[in-house]
Amino acid sequence: MVMIKHLPTDSAVQREIHGETAEWSLTDHLLAATVDHLAVANWMFQCVNTGEDDETPDPPKPVPRPGVTDEDGEEQGEGSTPEGATEAVSPSALARFFG
Template sequence: MLALIKHLPRDSALQRELHGEAAEWSITDHLLAATVDHLAVSNWMFQCVNASEDGDQPDPPQPVPRPGSQDEDEDEETEGPDGRSPEAETPEVSPGQLARFFG
């Protein structure tokens, strides 16, 4: 049974549960996101160098969101009206509760 679990495909439900969104990203997806980020930065640098002399510089580009990374802006926006994050409202699940659920 352990051999079957170890060799499950990356997009299996178990892999998604264990690794979250990161299980769905292949190396190709990571390389494509890095390529998009590098192109955006190079276009931004070109605009900065060739901007007019009045001092208006464009804002730097935002990187493509990757699984497991959290933006600083997201932290501020996730707080509710009472100042608590939505994660604080989610109760923790104990191993015993998981065992009872899965039988």
């Protein structure tokens, strides 16, 4: 069991157990969170600096993450659009993922 537990994250066993989420490293999750935070910061800047008569821009869509479902209940994949996801990966979710 110790040998199986410590297999590399890209091994076939890990992919079978965790699915697509096994292919994302901590760096991938942190990079996606960084991109999401920058997009939100740019969106807030745009909202604050638009005129009173201008329409408020739509909020940015987060980077799709493996294992996260959108509002329609469909799982987001690598090639899918990030529509519907509204929350970033929480610290507890990262801790659960990396066991």
